[in-house]
Amino acid sequence: MPDFSLTPEQVDLRDMARKFARTEMLPKAAECDRDGHFPEEVYRKAWELGLMNLNIPTEYGGSGLGLMDQCLIVEELAKACGGMTTTIMANCLALEPLLLGGSPEQKERVLTPFCASYNLASFCLTEPASGSDAGAVKTRARREGDEYVIDGEKCFITNAPQANLYTVFAMVDPALKHRGVSAFLVPRTTPGVSVGKEEDKMGQRASSTSSVRFESVRVPVSSRIGKEGDGFSLAMRTLDQTRTPIGAMSTGIAQAALDYASEYALKRQTFGKPIAEHQAIQIKLANMAQDVHASRLLVWQSAWTVDQGKTGTLESSMAKCFASDAAMRVTDEAIQIFGGYGYMRDYPVEKLLRDAKLAQIYEGTNEIQRIVIARELLRNRA
Amino acid sequence: MSRAVLVVAECREGQVVPSSLEAVGLGRSLASDPVVAVVVGPPSPAVHASLAAAGAARVVQVDHPDPHGASTAFWSTAVAEVLKEFPDALVLLGSTIRGRDLVGRLGARWDAACVAGATSLTVDPDGSVRGSRPVFGGRATEEFRLAGPRIVVAIRPHAFPRPSPTSAAPAVETRAAPSISGAPAAGRVTGFQPAETSQGPELTDASIVVSGGRGVRAAENFHLVEELAQSLGAAVGASRAVTDAGWRPTTFQVGQTGKSVSPQLYVAVGISGAIQHLAGMMSSRVIVAINTDPTAPIFKVADYGIVGDLFQIVPALTRAVRAARGQ
Amino acid sequence: MEIVVCVKPVPDAETRLRVRPDGTGLDEEGVKFVLAGYDESAVEQALLLKEAKVATGVRVVTAGPSPRSEEVLRYAIALGCDHATWIEVPADPRPDAVATARILAEGLKRYPHDLVLVGKHASDREAGLVGPALGEFLGLTDYAGVVDLRWDAGRSLFTFLESVEGGALRVEAPAPLLVSLQQAWNDPRTAKLPNILKSRKAPIERIPWTEVGPAVQERLARSAQRTAFRLPPPRTGAKLLEFKTPDEAAEKLVRLLKEEAKVFP
Numbered sequence: 001m002p003d004f005s006l007t008p009e010q011v012d013l014r015d016m017a018r019k020f021a022r023t024e025m026l027p028k029a030a031e032c033d034r035d036g037h038f039p040e041e042v043y044r045k046a047w048e049l050g051l052m053n054l055n056i057p058t059e060y061g062g063s064g065l066g067l068m069d070q071c072l073i074v075e076e077l078a079k080a081c082g083g084m085t086t087t088i089m090a091n092c093l094a095l096e097p098l099l100l101g102g103s104p105e106q107k108e109r110v111l112t113p114f115c116a117s118y119n120l121a122s123f124c125l126t127e128p129a130s131g132s133d134a135g136a137v138k139t140r141a142r143r144e145g146d147e148y149v150i151d152g153e154k155c156f157i158t159n160a161p162q163a164n165l166y167t168v169f170a171m172v173d174p175a176l177k178h179r180g181v182s183a184f185l186v187p188r189t190t191p192g193v194s195v196g197k198e199e200d201k202m203g204q205r206a207s208s209t210s211s212v213r214f215e216s217v218r219v220p221v222s223s224r225i226g227k228e229g230d231g232f233s234l235a236m237r238t239l240d241q242t243r244t245p246i247g248a249m250s251t252g253i254a255q256a257a258l259d260y261a262s263e264y265a266l267k268r269q270t271f272g273k274p275i276a277e278h279q280a281i282q283i284k285l286a287n288m289a290q291d292v293h294a295s296r297l298l299v300w301q302s303a304w305t306v307d308q309g310k311t312g313t314l315e316s317s318m319a320k321c322f323a324s325d326a327a328m329r330v331t332d333e334a335i336q337i338f339g340g341y342g343y344m345r346d347y348p349v350e351k352l353l354r355d356a357k358l359a360q361i362y363e364g365t366n367e368i369q370r371i372v373i374a375r376e377l378l379r380n381r382a
Numbered sequence: 383m384s385r386a387v388l389v390v391a392e393c394r395e396g397q398v399v400p401s402s403l404e405a406v407g408l409g410r411s412l413a414s415d416p417v418v419a420v421v422v423g424p425p426s427p428a429v430h431a432s433l434a435a436a437g438a439a440r441v442v443q444v445d446h447p448d449p450h451g452a453s454t455a456f457w458s459t460a461v462a463e464v465l466k467e468f469p470d471a472l473v474l475l476g477s478t479i480r481g482r483d484l485v486g487r488l489g490a491r492w493d494a495a496c497v498a499g500a501t502s503l504t505v506d507p508d509g510s511v512r513g514s515r516p517v518f519g520g521r522a523t524e525e526f527r528l529a530g531p532r533i534v535v536a537i538r539p540h541a542f543p544r545p546s547p548t549s550a551a552p553a554v555e556t557r558a559a560p561s562i563s564g565a566p567a568a569g570r571v572t573g574f575q576p577a578e579t580s581q582g583p584e585l586t587d588a589s590i591v592v593s594g595g596r597g598v599r600a601a602e603n604f605h606l607v608e609e610l611a612q613s614l615g616a617a618v619g620a621s622r623a624v625t626d627a628g629w630r631p632t633t634f635q636v637g638q639t640g641k642s643v644s645p646q647l648y649v650a651v652g653i654s655g656a657i658q659h660l661a662g663m664m665s666s667r668v669i670v671a672i673n674t675d676p677t678a679p680i681f682k683v684a685d686y687g688i689v690g691d692l693f694q695i696v697p698a699l700t701r702a703v704r705a706a707r708g709q
Numbered sequence: 710m711e712i713v714v715c716v717k718p719v720p721d722a723e724t725r726l727r728v729r730p731d732g733t734g735l736d737e738e739g740v741k742f743v744l745a746g747y748d749e750s751a752v753e754q755a756l757l758l759k760e761a762k763v764a765t766g767v768r769v770v771t772a773g774p775s776p777r778s779e780e781v782l783r784y785a786i787a788l789g790c791d792h793a794t795w796i797e798v799p800a801d802p803r804p805d806a807v808a809t810a811r812i813l814a815e816g817l818k819r820y821p822h823d824l825v826l827v828g829k830h831a832s833d834r835e836a837g838l839v840g841p842a843l844g845e846f847l848g849l850t851d852y853a854g855v856v857d858l859r860w861d862a863g864r865s866l867f868t869f870l871e872s873v874e875g876g877a878l879r880v881e882a883p884a885p886l887l888v889s890l891q892q893a894w895n896d897p898r899t900a901k902l903p904n905i906l907k908s909r910k911a912p913i914e915r916i917p918w919t920e921v922g923p924a925v926q927e928r929l930a931r932s933a934q935r936t937a938f939r940l941p942p943p944r945t946g947a948k949l950l951e952f953k954t955p956d957e958a959a960e961k962l963v964r965l966l967k968e969e970a971k972v973f974p
Contacts, residue, residue, distance in 0.1 A: 012905050015741070020899070022723070027656075050902030063902050267946075346675055394874060454841060455850050479872055482830075483853040483889075486841025489807040495931050496807060498836045512936070517834045522726050522735070524834070525937035568850055569867075569882025576876040584875060590974060615974050632892070638722070638746055638832055639892075647972040657722045661832070668970045670962065671947055686965055687947030694955040702959035706967070707974070 004300070010072055013065075017073040020051060021080035029081040032206035033351050036198075038162065039084065039206055046088050047118045051077070055092045055099065055241070060107060061115030067241070067303040071248035075296070078252025079259075082355035083206035085249050087120070090158045090207075092245070093363075094121035094167045096238040097183050101226035110185060114165065122163040124154040124212055125235055131156075132368050134169070135178025135232050139214065141170035147218045148172075148184065150192075155211040156362075161195050162208055164188045169231045170214075181231030185223045192217035203354025239364055240313050244306060247299040247319035250327040250359045254292045257327075257334035257352045261285065264338055275337070284337060288330045295323035314376035321369035324359035331356045385509055385533075386468045387413040390461055390475040390484060391421045391433055398432045400544065400587065401476025405537055406436040407545030409474050412505050420464050422446050422457055425556055434552030436545045443556040453568035454480070456559075458487035463560045465492055470531045472511060477536035485536045494532035501541040511535065519638060519661025539587065540644060577633045585636070588617035590647045591663070593636055595621035597652020597673060597692055601629035606696045607651050613703040619643065619663075621653045637662040652692045655680025672696065710860075710884065712755045712764045713822040715813050715843065716785060718742035718777040719833040726940055734938045735833075742777035744784050747828025747890060754858055754893035755826055756789045763860040768820055772796040772804075772812045779913055787900035787908035794820075794914040796921055805932035808925060810842035815921045817847060823884040824867070829854055829891045840889035851887040852880065858888060 006014065024046075028039050046052050054070045056062020065073075070092070077085040095114070098107060114121070130136040139152025150170050160166075166186045173180035186193060196211035226234060262285060265276035275281045302315035331353035335342035342349050360366045387409035391402040398421075409417040416439030421429060425443050433441050444460040461484070465471060473488065475481045482498045489496035501523075503513040510529040515538070517524045528535070585591065592614060594607035604624070611618045619641070620634040636643055638661040648666035653659060655671070655678050663669070664683055671684035672692050681687045688695055703709075720740045727736040744752065755767040769785040771778045775797070782793040796816045798804060804812060817825065825847065830837035837853070844851030854872030861868055867884065870877035872891055900908075950965075952958035967973040 009906055009909055012909070013902065016900070016902060016905055045899075048901070049899055058903065341676075347677055399874070453850055454844075454853070458845065478874060479854050482837045483841045483851065486806065486810070486838040486843075487845045487851070489838065490810060490842040490845035493928070493931065495805075495933050496838065497933050498838055517938075518720075518726060518735075519832070519835070521940070523939045523941070524935055525939070527934045527936050529934075530931055569852065569880040569886070571878050571880055573879040574876055575870060575879060586874065590972075639750070642835070647966070647970075661722075668966070668972045669947075670966070676949075681947045681949070684947035685970065686962060687949045688952070688958050688962065689949055690952075690955065690958060695958055698955035698959035699962060702956070702963045706963050 006072070010069060013069055014072045014076055016049075017051065017076035020046065020049065021077050025077065025080035025084050029084070029206065030348065030351070032081070032083065033203075034345070036200065036205045038087075038208045040162070042084055043087055043120070044118050052088055053091050053095070053115050054089075056095060056111055056115055057099075060111035062111070066307040067244055068300065068307050070245055071299050071303045074245045074248040075252040075255070075299075078249040079256040081206055082249060082253050082352075082358070083204035085252070086158060086204055086207040086358075089242075089245055089249070090123070091119075091121050093238065093242045094123040094159070094163075094165070096241050097167050097225050097234040098185065100237050101183070101230055101234045106222065106225070110165075119165065120159045120163045121165040121167065122157045122159045122212070123238070124157050124160075124166045124168045126154060126156050128153060128155050132365055134235060135181065137169055137171050137181055139168065139170040141172050141182060141184060143172065146221050148221065148224065150184065150186065150214040150217040150219065153211055153213045155196075156199070156209055157212050158207055158209055160208070160210045160212045161198050166193070166212060167225070168214065169235055172228050176229060178232040179229045181235075182228050183225040183231040183234050184219055185225065186214070186217060186219055190217050190219060202357060203351065204358050240311055240316055241306065242363055243316035243320035243369075244299055244302045244312075246359055246363050247295065247302065247316070247323035250320075250323035250356060251292060251295040251299055253352050253356045253359075254288070254295060254323070254327040254330040257331045257349060258285070258288045258292050260349055261288065261334040261337040281337060284333045288333050291326035291330050295319075295326045298322050314373060317364075317369045317372045317376070320359075320363065321366045321373065324356070325366060327356035327359060328353070384414050385470055385472045385505060386415050386418065388418045388420060388465070388468055388471045388473045389438065390473060390481075391419045391429070392476060392478055392480055393421065393423055393426070393429055396426060396428060398429055398436075399476060399478060401478060401481070401537065401539040403432065403436040404539070404542040404544055405474040405476055406433060406438050408503060408537060408542045410437040410545065412472070412503065416440060418442060418468075420444065420461055422460050430552045430554050434550045435547040437548060437550075439550070439553065441552045441554045443554060444559060445556055446559050454483045454487055455568060457484055458491050459560050461488060462491050464557070465532075470509070471533075472505065473534040475534075475536050477538050481536045485534050488534050492532050492534070494534045495528040495530050496534035497526055497528060498536040499538045500535050501538050503535060503537065516644075516665045519642070519657075520644070520663075520665030521661070538644065540589065540646075583615070583617045585617045585619055585634070585641050586643055588643070589645050590614050590616035590649075591619050591636070591643050591645045591666070592616045592649040592651065593619035593621060593653060593663070594624055594651045595653030595659075596623035597654075598624065598629070599652075601627075603693070604629055606693070606700075610649065610651070610696050610700045610703070613700045613707070613709065614647075614649075616647075616649070617645075621659050650680050650684070651696055653680055654678045655683065710758075710764045710823040711821040712758060712767045712824045712826060713817055713820060714751050714755045714767060714769045714785070714790070714826045715817075715839070716744055716748040716752065716769055716771050716781060716828070717831045717839075718771065718773060718781040719745050719748075719831050721745070722832070728938050728940060732937055733935055742780060744781045746832035747830060749828070749897035750893045751826040751828045751890045752785050752788055752790065753895060753897040754890050756898070757894055758824075758858075758860065759789070761860070763862070764824070766791045768792040768794060770794045770796065770813065770816060772798050772809055772816065774798060774800040782913050783908040783911065784900060784905075786911045787904040788898060789904075792914065793911070794916060796916045797918045799918060802929065802932070803935070804925075804929050806836055806838035807842045808929045808932045810839045810846055811925045811928040812921055813839070813843055814846035815924055816916050817843075819916075822847075825849065825885075825887040827887070827889050829889045837889065840887060844887040847887065849885055849887040850882065851889065852882070853889040854891045855888045856892045857894065858890065
């Protein structure tokens with residue numbers, strides 16, 4: 001029988017994240033959203049306390065946590081601010097290809113110094129002309145002797161303005177199509193790397209996003225992760241790992257919306273009683289609660305599946321797709337429950353909707369997720 | 383069972399502190415027997431007179447050259463000596479920093495049932511003492527009962543009325559300092575560092591407090607809070623955000639890890655009302671909040687709220703207060 | 710130098726206060742107990758003194774029921790304390806502050822203690838009586854509201870500021886002593902994730918009630934009884950003033966403070 005209770009260690013982790021979210025993240029969330037400010041002091045504190053680099057093994061200085069433990073933490077952080085959570089988690093995304101395909105020497109060489117001090121990294125896959133069609137990257141990496149020369153542009157890259165390290169997916173042999181893509185570790189300081197202007201986003205504004213341009217950037221062969229042509233597979237296997245925490249983030253945002261809406265419904269009075277006593281509001285709250293609860297359970301089961309060593313593509317796609325769609329429904333209803341006040345930026349709910357929206361788009365759009373789900377579903381029947 | 387009431391009076395700068403006088407007033411209302419005041423320090427006729435005016439029929443003066451220099455070990459020894467005369471006493475004192483320390487020490491040394499920070503107190507016919515005190519930063523009230531022959535209660539400043547002065551000549555007796563050889567070595571006081579406060583009453587004593595928070599935005603703007611405080615004759619406080627940012631010293635901080643205040647009126651300017659701050663001021667009698675954010679938690683606990691820009695509201699309020707007070 | 714820090718698990722700051730069915734106290738069902746407030750500062754101060762090589766070891770001690778006692782001790786270990794001792798105390802009858810001090814004194818007698826640190830007061834009941842009573846029972850001078858505690862190795866003295874109304878006394882005192890700490894040199898540190906996980910396996914010394922109870926029975930019987938726990942009538946929230954201009958708001962408020970609230974000076 002499944003046991004849904006958390007171990008004492010998991011309770012400790014969750015409580016630690018909850019306290020950090022409440023004391024360090026939440027007080028700054030509205031200000032960062034309003035001003036588009038990147039709260040580096042929050043991220044430094046997260047790193048100091050071991051809340052960053054959650055997936056990196058402890059032997060390299062990371063926190064070495066499984067997906068379930070990561071998701072417990074991510075949900076708590078996301079309740080305070082989705083943008084800050086994305087920044088904190090982005091290292092996990094960026095470094096996962098190295099964890100999956102790097103040599104032991106490469107991991108030691110790169111990860112140990114990376115984790116030993118405050119560092120940010122970026123996962124560079126998306127390009128102006130290729131988002132969902134990840135195999136069609138145009139960024140080229142030409143082999144010249146024992147170097148690769150990288151040319152191209154990546155866009156909408158999280159952490160790009162502040163990152164020290166980029167994991168870049170570039171086409172080595174276009175004839176092989178997606179099997180011609182390789183993954184490279186490119187330090188920010190490499191000549192030819194430049195960062196575009198920071199994007200002015202709808203939400204998750206505490207997270208910093210921009211394009212990254214590579215102009216004749218030379219990297220040694222030792223910076224390639226795995227063999228030539230491994231890139232696309234590394235990217236897909238990375239997303240297999242990171243979809244579930246995105247689901248956890250969406251769950252956290254939705255939970256925050258539900259909490260605000262419930263509290264408000266108990267206080268706000270219309271027609272002589274708290275609106276929580278009107279059926280229309282009760283039905284909304286009931287739907288929201290089901291959405292949040294279902295999201296969390298999908299996330300937990302997906303995390304458990306991956307922690308068991310299975311690929312979990314179907315489970316993680318469902319968790320990410322359902323939770324991010326659910327978060328949009330829940331935050332939308334939360335605004336509705338607040339009525340006119342919900343539309344005002346003085347109140348915390350409209351930010352939640354703007355933050356939630358991104359999760360339907362990044363890390364594989366929900367349209368792609370549905371294709372993945374259908375494919376996995378039907379594969380079992382073929 | 384009637385109890386003798388003994389008040390341990392604390393002095394500062396040659397004057398009896400207000401909460402000691404409040405304790406004398408309370409003692410008078412609780413006991414049929416005359417209230418005895420015990421004071422430790424250099425003998426002072428002014429101190430004796432003010433204790434008598436508050437209602438102490440007898441003053442026991444324990445001589446000690448320097449009130450600052452007397453350690454709490456000395457205090458508790460000196461008071462315990464005096465208490466030998468009063469086997470069934472109810473000892474009252476003000477819940478000041480010193481006072482609470484003394485309660486703990488006396489409770490242990492004199493084997494008394496004790497409580498600190500009482501806001502109400504009565505004596506039952508059987509001699510047991512009942513009362514109440516705020517807990518959880520004023521978010522709840524606890525009722526207690528103390529039984530047994532020896533009881534010590536420290537009362538919260540401003541919770542009991544200042545007694546109206548009687549004209550009475552005190553009966554004063556002076557005693558020599560008891561020997562405290564064998565007591566643990568006391569520290570040596572090498573100086574006194576006054577708190578950096580603005581002009582105006584001491585934060586914890588004041589009956590009106592005006593506090594500024596993060597909404598004030600910069601150190602240069604804090605004078606708006608101070609001007610409003612001045613117009614009201616109030617003490618100035620600050621939230622932790624302000625002291626963390628260095629706009630004002632930590633002595634201004636009101637909150638769970640700052641000072642706890644319970645004035646008659648508390649005005650919170652640009653303060654959101656995080657629990658840590660509320661814990662320090664929630665038991666204020668009347669709370670006014672000024673903030674641009676209508677969902678700020680401070681509005682849940684305030685009695686009156688102004689949702690508006692403090693940079694306009696506070697100067698207007700200062701003007702209105704001055705006009706009303708004829709300044 | 711050996712430091713002992715005495716701490717009290719208190720309800721987390723965000724706890725919704727509820728009255729327990731018999732009306733005498735907080736309903737502790739589902740309440741999370743944590744290390745908080747001045748106790749956090751006391752642990753921080755002990756760790757800072759250890760890092761400055763003034764102290765060789767830090768022992769954290771608490772007297773109370775399970776599981777909150779172990780939870781708080783584990784957190785203190787995660788912060789960096791070397792040893793932890795739990796003095797088991799049954800949930801009923803509940804010892805008051807002086808009885809708790811008596812119980813702690815029984816436990817502390819077993820360990821060398823050159824400096825005993827307690828927080829100025831606990832964030833739930835805010836009495837601050839345990840420190841001074843413990844000083845009395847241990848035969849130590851105690852200092853309350855201490856800030857800026859330093860060790861002068863040359864003269865073998867502690868120097869610190871002791872808060873009094875209106876300012877602070879500068880004091881120097883030899884070990885052993887007891888300090889009720891108001892503020893450490895730094896803000897209390899937060900336990901790091903790997904240490905939190907490790908602390909789950911750390912050993913905690915247990916002193917069973919049978920070894921302490923008999924000696925403290927009399928003092929326990931003398932405890933102040935908590936007869937009722939009341940929540941204030943729910944504050945209905947602020948009366949929000951309606952106004953068109955700041956001056957109008959100001960005048961309305963002054964009038965309300967004068968006539969309705971009657972608190973205008």
